[in-house]
Amino acid sequence: MPNAKLILNDKEYEFPVFAGSENEVAIDISKLRAQTGAIAYDPGYGNVGACSSSITYIDGDAGILRYRGYPIEQLATQATFVEVCYLLIYGHLPTADELEKFNARLNKHSLVHEDMKKLFEGYPPSAHPMAIMSAMVISLSAYHPDLLDPEIIDTNIMRLLAKFKTLAAFTYKKSVGQPYVYPRSDLSYTADFLHMMFSVPTHDYDIPDVVVKALDLLLILHADHEQNCSTSTVRMVGSSQANVFASVAAGVNALWGPLHGGANQEVIMMLEDIHKDGGDVQKYVNMAKDKNSHFRLFGFGHRVYKNFDPRAKILGKAADDVLNALHVTDPLLDIARGLADAALSDPYFIERKLYPNVDFYSGIIYRALGIPTSMFTVMFGLGRLPGWISQWKEMHNDPQTRINRPRQIYTGETARDYVPVDQR
Numbered sequence: 001m002p003n004a005k006l007i008l009n010d011k012e013y014e015f016p017v018f019a020g021s022e023n024e025v026a027i028d029i030s031k032l033r034a035q036t037g038a039i040a041y042d043p044g045y046g047n048v049g050a051c052s053s054s055i056t057y058i059d060g061d062a063g064i065l066r067y068r069g070y071p072i073e074q075l076a077t078q079a080t081f082v083e084v085c086y087l088l089i090y091g092h093l094p095t096a097d098e099l100e101k102f103n104a105r106l107n108k109h110s111l112v113h114e115d116m117k118k119l120f121e122g123y124p125p126s127a128h129p130m131a132i133m134s135a136m137v138i139s140l141s142a143y144h145p146d147l148l149d150p151e152i153i154d155t156n157i158m159r160l161l162a163k164f165k166t167l168a169a170f171t172y173k174k175s176v177g178q179p180y181v182y183p184r185s186d187l188s189y190t191a192d193f194l195h196m197m198f199s200v201p202t203h204d205y206d207i208p209d210v211v212v213k214a215l216d217l218l219l220i221l222h223a224d225h226e227q228n229c230s231t232s233t234v235r236m237v238g239s240s241q242a243n244v245f246a247s248v249a250a251g252v253n254a255l256w257g258p259l260h261g262g263a264n265q266e267v268i269m270m271l272e273d274i275h276k277d278g279g280d281v282q283k284y285v286n287m288a289k290d291k292n293s294h295f296r297l298f299g300f301g302h303r304v305y306k307n308f309d310p311r312a313k314i315l316g317k318a319a320d321d322v323l324n325a326l327h328v329t330d331p332l333l334d335i336a337r338g339l340a341d342a343a344l345s346d347p348y349f350i351e352r353k354l355y356p357n358v359d360f361y362s363g364i365i366y367r368a369l370g371i372p373t374s375m376f377t378v379m380f381g382l383g384r385l386p387g388w389i390s391q392w393k394e395m396h397n398d399p400q401t402r403i404n405r406p407r408q409i410y411t412g413e414t415a416r417d418y419v420p421v422d423q424r
């Protein structure tokens with residue numbers, strides 16, 4: 001492809017141009033500062049590619065999302081979450097034998113060191129589960145110290161994938177004051193998580209298939225999403241050669257933010273407020289348009305999707321299917337639909353291409369499955385875990401990887417001399 005040309009201070013510079021496998025075009029400015037003395041400036045990185053990746057492809061205008069080339073619509077209806085974990089981490093759909101071995105490894109590593117239960121004791125029951133999960137993920141590095149041994153990295157990846165769901169369930173049990181329930185190797189990954197969440201010593205949770213399928217769907221839809229905030233954080237931290245536990249723990253923290261994974265909890269709280277306030281959705285649409293209100297419609301808008309979020313489309317339908325199958329009625333679903341209809345027909349949202357995103361309907365389904373609102377973002381993290389891991393692994397194994405170190409434009413004081421305190 002012909003070079004891109006830049007004219008700066010009447011001098012012309014050329015920079016290479018290349019395209020990815022989906023013909024996305026990039027200008028390689030890795031020599032920009034060395035050649036021109038200037039940097040590119042893009043707070044929020046909306047126009048900057050931090051890496052090349054072969055894991056996930058998103059076309060925000062066409063509403064396309066593919067994991068390793070497979071459309072999300074096919075994976076959502078035909079695959080299991082464990083198959084998607086394998087696909088993201090190893091790059092291909094597992095054969096029956098590979099899948100059996102993968103499940104056996106997940107079962108083998110699903111227990112956590114008994115001493116980790118003591119870590120939970122230090123938290124008040126009211127602790128936000130994301131705070132606990134962040135601490136538990138980084139604490140895994142203390143129990144599995146061979147952090148960067150190439151022979152051990154794949155085992156540590158399996159440990160993280162297997163133990164995160166156990167720690168997530170323990171976090172829930174801690175919040176409700178119930179005893180921890182240990183994993184069972186006769187259950188699938190998703191069924192085992194539900195078992196650990198909802199079984200009690202007096203009786204095992206009778207796990208309805210419809211609940212397992214609904215949760216598998218939610219986890220698949222959250223599994224990866226190219227260079228979103230938390231995944232970019234995992235890559236940022238991992239670029240210093242920090243281990244996978246440290247890098248993913250950083251991703252957990254980034255996900256917690258209400259503009260990112262924390263939005264699913266905010267959506268339900270918003271819908272509950274609207275419900276308590278009489279269900280006047282137009283009032284809240286108007287508030288969202290009023291900059292002085294500082295109110296945003298959580299679950300709406302996306303940096304990349306400017307047409308529709310394919311995940312929201314799938315979840316919008318699944319919400320009806322799951323609630324009907326469970327004979328659950330939830331007034332918040334009607335409010336969500338009314339809110340979406342009102343916003344999608346409003347010029348403010350249409351002009352800004354704001355559509356429901358993955359967080360808009362997910363909480364309605366989590367609620368129907370019996371998962372408390374405080375655990376919603378942990379559920380997002382459980383789904384995103386294979387994505388974080390696969391992106392960390394791709395970055396870690398790439399010989400081109402350099403430590404991430406963005407530049408800045410300084411706008412502070414220019415040079416000045418120190419003044420002793422008795423002269424200020």
Ligand code: SDX
Pocket residue numbers: 224225227228229258259260261263288289295296297298299300301302303304352354357358359
């Ligand atoms: C996720 O990146 C990913 O892939 C993320 C994710 C993943 O899978 O990893 O998809 C998961 O994080 C989904 C997003 C969850 N967050 C929310 O639902 C929070 C509400 N949404 C917004 O805060 C916002 O839309 C973002 C954060 C999602 C995107 O922010 P951008 O791209 O920085 O857009 P912006 O804030 O610059 O908004 C552009 C305009 C602004 O208005 P103007 O200044 O042009 O007048 O749109 C407005 C914003 O005020 N706007 C909204 C709005 N979102 C954007 N106005 C009202 N309600 C909203 N939700």
